[in-house]
Amino acid sequence: MTKKFWRQGEPYVWATGLSLSLILMLTFLLVYVVMANGIGVFWPNRIALATLKDNSFVLGEIIQENIKPATGQKRLQFKIGNRDLYDLDFKWFNAEDIAAITYPPRAYLLERQEYGNFYGFLNQLELNGLARPDLNDKLEPLEAALKSIEPLQDEITALNSRIAEINQRIETIQRKQARLRHQGKAEDRQTGPLAARDQELQADFTKVVAELNRKKQELLQFEAVFADANGLIKRIPLVEIVRAIQPNTMNIFAKTGYYIERLRELFFAEPRESNTEGGLFPAIFGTIMLIFLMSVLSFPLGVIGGIYLREYAKDGILVRMVRIAVNNLAGIPSIVYGIFGLGFFVYGIGGQIDQLFFAERLPAPTFGTGGILWASLTLGLLTVPVVIVATEEALGAIPPGIREGSQALAATRFQTLTRLLLPMASPGILTGFILAMARAAGEVAPLMITGVVKLAPALPIDSSFPFLHLNRKFMHLGFHIYDIGFQSPNVEAAKPMVYVTTLLLILIVLIMTSTAIYLRNKMRARYSVIDV
Amino acid sequence: MSAINPAIVTIDNPQVEIDNLNLFYGESQALKNVSFGIPQFNVTALIGPSGCGKSTLIRCINRMNDLVDNLRVEGLIKIDGEDINHPSLDVIELRRKVGMVFQKWNPFPKSIYENVIYGLRIAGISNKEVLDATVEKSLQKAALWNEVKDRLHGSAMGLSGGQMQRLCIARTIAVSPEIILMDEPCSALDPRSTAHIEDLIRELQGEYTIIIVTHNMQQAARISDYTAYMYLGELIEYGPTNKLFTMPERKETEDYITGRFG
Numbered sequence: 001m002t003k004k005f006w007r008q009g010e011p012y013v014w015a016t017g018l019s020l021s022l023i024l025m026l027t028f029l030l031v032y033v034v035m036a037n038g039i040g041v042f043w044p045n046r047i048a049l050a051t052l053k054d055n056s057f058v059l060g061e062i063i064q065e066n067i068k069p070a071t072g073q074k075r076l077q078f079k080i081g082n083r084d085l086y087d088l089d090f091k092w093f094n095a096e097d098i099a100a101i102t103y104p105p106r107a108y109l110l111e112r113q114e115y116g117n118f119y120g121f122l123n124q125l126e127l128n129g130l131a132r133p134d135l136n137d138k139l140e141p142l143e144a145a146l147k148s149i150e151p152l153q154d155e156i157t158a159l160n161s162r163i164a165e166i167n168q169r170i171e172t173i174q175r176k177q178a179r180l181r182h183q184g185k186a187e188d189r190q191t192g193p194l195a196a197r198d199q200e201l202q203a204d205f206t207k208v209v210a211e212l213n214r215k216k217q218e219l220l221q222f223e224a225v226f227a228d229a230n231g232l233i234k235r236i237p238l239v240e241i242v243r244a245i246q247p248n249t250m251n252i253f254a255k256t257g258y259y260i261e262r263l264r265e266l267f268f269a270e271p272r273e274s275n276t277e278g279g280l281f282p283a284i285f286g287t288i289m290l291i292f293l294m295s296v297l298s299f300p301l302g303v304i305g306g307i308y309l310r311e312y313a314k315d316g317i318l319v320r321m322v323r324i325a326v327n328n329l330a331g332i333p334s335i336v337y338g339i340f341g342l343g344f345f346v347y348g349i350g351g352q353i354d355q356l357f358f359a360e361r362l363p364a365p366t367f368g369t370g371g372i373l374w375a376s377l378t379l380g381l382l383t384v385p386v387v388i389v390a391t392e393e394a395l396g397a398i399p400p401g402i403r404e405g406s407q408a409l410a411a412t413r414f415q416t417l418t419r420l421l422l423p424m425a426s427p428g429i430l431t432g433f434i435l436a437m438a439r440a441a442g443e444v445a446p447l448m449i450t451g452v453v454k455l456a457p458a459l460p461i462d463s464s465f466p467f468l469h470l471n472r473k474f475m476h477l478g479f480h481i482y483d484i485g486f487q488s489p490n491v492e493a494a495k496p497m498v499y500v501t502t503l504l505l506i507l508i509v510l511i512m513t514s515t516a517i518y519l520r521n522k523m524r525a526r527y528s529v530i531d532v
Numbered sequence: 533m534s535a536i537n538p539a540i541v542t543i544d545n546p547q548v549e550i551d552n553l554n555l556f557y558g559e560s561q562a563l564k565n566v567s568f569g570i571p572q573f574n575v576t577a578l579i580g581p582s583g584c585g586k587s588t589l590i591r592c593i594n595r596m597n598d599l600v601d602n603l604r605v606e607g608l609i610k611i612d613g614e615d616i617n618h619p620s621l622d623v624i625e626l627r628r629k630v631g632m633v634f635q636k637w638n639p640f641p642k643s644i645y646e647n648v649i650y651g652l653r654i655a656g657i658s659n660k661e662v663l664d665a666t667v668e669k670s671l672q673k674a675a676l677w678n679e680v681k682d683r684l685h686g687s688a689m690g691l692s693g694g695q696m697q698r699l700c701i702a703r704t705i706a707v708s709p710e711i712i713l714m715d716e717p718c719s720a721l722d723p724r725s726t727a728h729i730e731d732l733i734r735e736l737q738g739e740y741t742i743i744i745v746t747h748n749m750q751q752a753a754r755i756s757d758y759t760a761y762m763y764l765g766e767l768i769e770y771g772p773t774n775k776l777f778t779m780p781e782r783k784e785t786e787d788y789i790t791g792r793f794g
Contacts, residue, residue, distance in 0.1 A: 404599070404632075405639075411654040415654050
């Protein structure tokens with residue numbers, strides 16, 4: 001009986017099922033934690049007003065409640081915001097200290113440019129120096145006031161971009177001057193006009209900056225006077241307010257609208273407040289562009305390498321050693337790739353490029369410092385073995401009859417390769433590509449030393465010539481997670497953003513791999529061979 | 533030619549002439565001093581037990597063995613008087629002249645239409661009328677036209693085994709070869725499909741020189757004009773099929789065809 005039991009291998013079957021379910025459970029747990037914490041971040045919570053037994057008040061969102069292990073007392077964590085007033089965003093209160101909790105409809109939640117959220121009550125508006133105490137409890141006048149300063153803000157934005165433009169021109173002229181100096185032509189017929197133009201632009205610059213400062217002063221005349229729960233007055237310039245809501249009066253539709261608005265900001269806006277607030281657009285853009293560049297650079301290389309190894313290289317000790325080496329490349333820690341990328345691409349190749357083409361800017365590096373090109377190349381190096389192995393396996397899996405049949409019809413090896421083998425191998429190659437892409441999307445360590453930054457001043461693609469700036473540093477979702485989760489000055493306040501960023505990164509990987517999988521399935525349906 | 537051997541008939545004006553062919557896979561010899569001539573527009577069958585070198589031999593005729601590593605050929609094969617192993621000979625031209633049908637049908641994962649014209653496309657022919665005409669003619673010759681004419685652009689993978697093998701024959705015919713090599717084309721087919729292919733071979737004879745490897749002695753007797761019996765890499769007997777099956781010269785041949793051995 002027991003002999004039969006062991007012979008049929010029941011325990012082994014259980015073990016296989018068990019290990020699969022374990023893997024699945026862990027994966028689901030991870031996704032669940034990220035989803036559960038990430039999806040609700042932008043949903044507006046009610047604002048609670050807690051009356052404490054010492055007759056003081058606390059206003060904020062109740063984040064969680066639990067039993068303090070040391071004393072066994074129930075306690076509540078409030079997000080009290082108002083960092084400029086209280087220094088702390090979060091605070092614990094013992095439940096027994098709280099006399100009552102109400103949800104006042106007039107409570108405001110302000111998202112601000114600086115110092116995080118503000119929770120409080122509106123006393124009055126002061127528009128252009130004119131106090132309007134009548135406009136104090138409804139949201140609409142505040143919204144109208146916020147809208148009224150928009151033209152002024154637009155003017156400031158226009159002035160800012162004008163300053164950037166002037167700066168760029170000045171920089172161009174200075175670069176020309178530096179090049180002339182570098183070539184030893186101190187007295188060229190260009191130097192005179194260049195200097196004149198430079199002065200003209202400098203004067204222009206001073207004028208625009210003065211105008212900008214005047215407008216900014218003007219803008220500060222529009223203020224809202226708020227009070228916190230205990231009546232402490234806080235004057236907040238309207239320009240500081242990103243968004244104002246009264247969550248306790250919002251119905252489900254208003255909340256949904258707010259949620260969508262926040263999502264839109266997440267996808268399309270720049271980050272604020274050392275990345276813990278605002279949008280993720282530069283990081284999303286950087287991540288996608290990095291993976292795209294990486295694919296463009298490493299995919300053809302890997303496929304061609306795989307083709308050579310399988311189709312053309314004579315099987316021998318050398319090829320076998322190359323194969324072993326390629327397989328083992330995948331096991332090298334990614335930070336080692338990063339260091340190699342830094343030494344070889346950044347300092348080696350980048351340094352040479354600078355010497356040859358950007359000598360006048362030295363010692364300031366152009367390509368000789370981390371940038372999206374070098375980061376992509378480093379990631380490409382990291383993923384190319386996966387593509388090579390996948391290509392080789394896919395070509396090897398094609399029945400030999402196909403090759404013979406094609407060659408018997410007077411096709412050359414190359415024709416057989418391009419007309420039959422590559423299309424037939426494409427699903428397998430795409431599988432390797434998917435794996436490579438997923439791996440690249442998740443890598444952070446090699447990027448940290450080859451060009452990723454906390455906050456990039458400009459995107460790698462923009463409207464200034466030559467449009468594609470491969471030398472620029474970039475932002476990346478994976479690094480963003482590390483940065484705001486572990487390097488941020490206010491880790492507790494950044495926590496929701498960590499989850500959101502993680503969710504977004506998973507989502508991007510999912511979208512890209514699903515696209516590739518869809519493509520692969522189409523190819524597979526088209527080129528599968530029925531092996532009878 | 534080697535010394536006169538009564539068991540091996542001499543063919544006048546053979547289209548394929550094999551002279552003292554020796555073939556080695558590394559150290560082991562797969563063909564030993566094989567010499568005979570194959571007449572034009574006839575069906576020549578190669579029979580013999582497994583591993584006797586039949587397939588290896590016909591794969592020499594279109595130099596399919598080039599793909600195999602570690603293989604060495606000595607001796608001479610001439611087609612229409614030309615040495616096919618001569619360095620100046622273009623193997624692509626040779627394969628255009630000598631088509632091949634394999635034991636295991638191997639249609640490409642393309643449409644029926646594309647399968648038939650694969651060889652033409654490779655040769656750079658893209659004239660739609662020529663291609664259409666070739667598809668119809670080739671499929672008709674391969675006795676497949678009536679079955680597939682309504683789904684020419686459907687996948688070849690939807691055909692039955694026998695149909696796929698006939699498609700492979702059509703594909704071979706499409707490039708108008710002079711010689712067609714068939715390496716056990718029916719061994720994986722059921723009797724009905726086999727009969728179909730045999731009919732087809734009989735119809736093609738007279739237009740093409742067909743060299744067929746088969747395990748099935750009845751098949752060789754039914755369809756071939758000449759038969760060669762091989763054993764352990766050597767050509768034992770070769771002659772007109774009628775004679776070989778009724779009055780074999782050699783004892784080994786008789787043992788094999790009567791089933792006492794093999």
